[in-house]
Amino acid sequence: MSLLWHIFLAVGDTIICCPPTFSLYTSVTTLCGAYVLEVPRTADYEVDVEGILEALTPETKMIILCSPNNPTGNPVSEADVLALLETGRIVVVDEAYVEFSDQPGGFAHLVLQYSNLVVLRTFSKWAGLAGLRIGYGLFPEWIGAYMKRAQCPFEVNVAGHIAAIETLKDLDYVLGNVRKVVRERDHVYDVLASQPYLEPIPSQGNFILAHVSNEEVEIRQVRTTLEANGILLRYFHHPYLHDFLRVTVGLPEHTDRLAQALAKVMV
Numbered sequence: 001m002s003l004l005w006h007i008f009l010a011v012g013d014t015i016i017c018c019p020p021t022f023s024l025y026t027s028v029t030t031l032c033g034a035y036v037l038e039v040p041r042t043a044d045y046e047v048d049v050e051g052i053l054e055a056l057t058p059e060t061k062m063i064i065l066c067s068p069n070n071p072t073g074n075p076v077s078e079a080d081v082l083a084l085l086e087t088g089r090i091v092v093v094d095e096a097y098v099e100f101s102d103q104p105g106g107f108a109h110l111v112l113q114y115s116n117l118v119v120l121r122t123f124s125k126w127a128g129l130a131g132l133r134i135g136y137g138l139f140p141e142w143i144g145a146y147m148k149r150a151q152c153p154f155e156v157n158v159a160g161h162i163a164a165i166e167t168l169k170d171l172d173y174v175l176g177n178v179r180k181v182v183r184e185r186d187h188v189y190d191v192l193a194s195q196p197y198l199e200p201i202p203s204q205g206n207f208i209l210a211h212v213s214n215e216e217v218e219i220r221q222v223r224t225t226l227e228a229n230g231i232l233l234r235y236f237h238h239p240y241l242h243d244f245l246r247v248t249v250g251l252p253e254h255t256d257r258l259a260q261a262l263a264k265v266m267v
């Protein structure tokens with residue numbers, strides 16, 4: 001990702017991103033001396049295509065979308081991606097969680113048709129290789145050529161390389177794990193939805209975002225109770241997300257422990 005950003009962003013350029021979304025897009029953009037134009041998602045967390053079209057300036061070089069989006073868990077629609085491709089800007093779709101979604105092929109099928117579409121993928125989530133720093137991208141040829149010219153020849157370490165190859169040799173096993181996560185996601189959703197103070201958002205990722213929606217319950221209270229029960233969740237400092245928590249889907253016994261702890265919050 002950072003290589004792509006460094007190739008296409010010069011000081012003073014802008015990219016458009018759609019918060020709430022993955023915070024790294026902003027950090028990498030800032031490191032390039034470029035600026036992020038934030039076009040917030042709509043009330044139902046969809047990408048605001050009209051808003052993006054209005055925000056475009058001659059300096060806007062890229063539009064970054066995350067699908068399924070971290071942390072809201074919803075995918076971007078193909079109609080929205082197609083509309084944004086029409087702007088001629090480089091549209092980057094980060095598909096870090098696509099393997100957990102109903103459309104695990106994501107937008108790969110469009111890359112051959114559009115010279116301004118990039119799809120980014122990682123082995124970190126579905127294959128559990130986070131930390132080994134191994135991922136890949138689908139690029140139009142002209143962008144791929146720039147990437148090859150600009151990349152450091154030692155970008156991928158041997159451990160990550162071997163782990164990725166072994167993963168591909170045993171796809172049945174790894175995709176079986178993905179299916180288990182997808183099944184368990186329904187269980188986590190039901191547990192969250194059954195709490196009177198939580199509103200979970202349906203997710204296509206391996207996590208679920210939930211809004212603490214009851215005026216009598218503060219997120220601090222939820223966090224303290226869960227941490228007292230040995231459960232760490234993801235909380236956010238972002239203004240859009242200060243009343244939200246994100247749960248990563250684990251094993252069925254983890255969900256059971258979460259359910260027990262959540263039930264203690266309002267007693």
Ligand SMILES: Cc1ncc(COP(=O)(O)O)c(C=O)c1O
Pocket residue numbers: 022066070094096121122123124130131133134135
């Ligand atoms: C949306 C998204 N993209 C990319 C990444 C990072 O992927 P990698 O481990 O391949 O750097 C993450 C990690 O949390 C993520 O949530």
